[in-house]
Amino acid sequence: MKAACSRALWIARITFLEAIRQRFFAFLFVLGAALVLASGAVRVFDFGHSELKFIADFGFGGLFLFGSILGVVMTAQLFFTEIDNRTALTLLAKPLSRGEFLVGKFLGAWAVLGVFVAVLALLLAAMLGWRAAELAQLAAERRLSPPELDLAGLGLYALLQWLRLGVVVAMVLTVAAAARTFLFAVVVGALAVLAGQLQWLSQELLLKPAEAGLAHAGVWVITHLLPNLQQFNLGDALVLAPHQVPDGTLPWVFVSGAAYVVVFLCLATFLFRRREI
């Protein structure tokens, strides 16, 4: 077991080094950071929202959008580079199981996304903290209550987004394990992420009272097969209105995300075992 973990970690290390050298990563990283920093400048378009909410939404949007793109494209690229260049041939001829290879790929890609999320979250925290301090001072002068901001909540939100991106990476690896080409893996992976973002619609449908039938059963199966990625978007509540998050919500969301990662990696390993290198 220890040897297996060691091998997977070595694959992860090299995958991480390869990923952070990619220009695509640097490009999206800079774009995301620029977006967060720009939120301070485009406040003029804020129509009376809580100013902090406007800044926070820019940051959440950047994390969400660019993180998702990075998760899909980078993961597929890291996988297919090994296959197309045939480095996978050299590696898998060693006493390295296909499962260890995939777990290593997952950990490496996830670590890169962790760096991405951490840096953007720190930038956002700096923007929000600075502006919240200014607004608090203004509020004190006008004898009003200061704006609500929970930076610890932002840390939790960053962890949630990292976990969501972990689910995305695991999904894309599953698609890549069966796909023949990089483009196919990216397109299907992106569609799977989109489906995950919209899965909540079918789940809301199930919560409405309805007659049990074939359609209802179909919707039930879909909600259980697709991960619900919307449940990770608790940024507004965690950062700007912490009292809105019911007790016990976060542990369930974390367990749900981790469970999907494990199941997708198992499926990916099963599909990859049958693949001819």
Add this chain to the structure above:
Amino acid sequence: MTVGPAIEVRHLTKDFRVGLKGVKLRAVDDLSLSIPRGQVFGLLGPNGCGKSTTLKVVLGLVPATAGEVAILGLPSATAAARARTGFLPEAPYFHKFLSGRELVRYCAHLSGVAPDRVEAAVAEAVALVDMTEAAGRLVGTYSKGMLQRIGLAQAIVHDPELVILDEPTAGVDPVGAAAIGRIIETMRARGKTVVLCSHLLGQVEQVCDRVAIMDKGRLVLEGAVDEVLERRDRHVLTVDALTPAALAAAETALVAHGARLGSVTHPRRSLEELFRELVTGSRDA
């Protein structure tokens, strides 16, 4: 205790499904082969004959359609079997951002070398392939020959009993190819089994103990090099200072004994021999 063969292939068949209709393409057809330990074994054949597919099945990279393959007594598709095997693929490609030493170290960890032994194993492997000076450079800066040699290093860093080399000298100049040949001989001297796939028949002839020739997925010939190449129905006499009179007398004597003089020609050196006589160093260093 009887020691079994290094590789035992029994009735191996591999089919690929091609195209939308899933037409079967038979790449390997009922191949049976036994590769003894401690020898250099050449696996030859034209392009598309099934050599690479056979090697991939042996290494567990591709599942067999039928038949059994064992490496050093263990089923080939297991990690335990691969732990005692080293492999250099054809036209190897490695991560360009790693240095040669980092690459070999990475492979050492993946191959199960004990953490406290890794640095020594890396140094040894790199020295064996004569890449010590260049090991600190990025793999992306290596020439073809250097790439093959560092590839050899990653294949042997964990001191495997069996080493499989697929076209190790493809695209390498004769001096570099000779260097690789010497490394193979060193490995044989250390008791390793080396399986060599190559189109350079001259080198195979020099280095290998046994050869197998495949064609259209089937085994056409297998045996020791000397045995398969020897033409027992003919003799070669090498004569110095042969005059026309001596030649006529020799022919008469042969006819008297029931033999027949087939031809009289001057022996030739091979181009490789001539090349190596004239060129003393490689541009790789």
Add this chain to the structure above:
Amino acid sequence: MRRALPWVGFLALFLAVGGVADASWRRARLALPEIGRRELEPTVGQGVLLGVLGGFRTVVADFTWIRGYVLWERKNDRAGTELLMRAACALDPRSRFFWENAGLSVANDMGHWEIRRRGGYAKVPKEIQDHVLKGYARRGLDLLDEGIASTGGNAALLATAALVAELQLKDLSLSADYYRRAAEARGAPWFAARFAAANLWKDGRRREAYAWYRAHWVKVLRLSEDGAPDDLKELRDMEHELRLPLVARLPLQPWEVAQPGIVPPRTGGVAAPAPAGGQSRK
């Protein structure tokens, strides 16, 4: 059969994990107001936008509002204006600004646009005008109700709804109800309780007005920094108008006796001048 077995196993595994995810979603959705509230169940289209845009929906909402505002300025595309304003609200349902201004545009402006579209004030009969104006006022109020639900009972929105009910629908009872809810909400405007009581009073529900106003003053207003003396003054006026016996009135506050011009209730030995001009509350 053997080949299908792994797939059956994975299906079972996914369904099991799906059960965990289901339990997780039931909790998480309560923290997502635009999803958690039954009153605001989005349409599939809005749901897609919510799902896809993530945090950017606020920014998209702002630009949608700008487009709606441009149409509002032109005053010639009522349907388009309302559609864009509603879209901005749906994209960012927690924004008071969008709900408030959309509600006021519909309640106050669109009725007049409709009348002009039908030929103008000279041509359209008075009854029709009233019907149209009230119809749009009701429509605006419905929009404000949606906004109140999605913002968790925003006090400013409740006050705006009260204003629309009072000025456009001329419904003092409904207005009072909104003001009352505003007074009891978080961040209540200083005037909410007073206007609630005033409208109830004007509606003829005097005792009810006093009872509620008094209870609210004791529970909430009295605890403010200055003790809400203006509201207490209103309560004293009510007590006077209702001719409440001493025991039924609010006890004298310590600072009331010290403040000249305040009319304390008739107690033993403390007399006070009658209100100037002999005026009483209507």
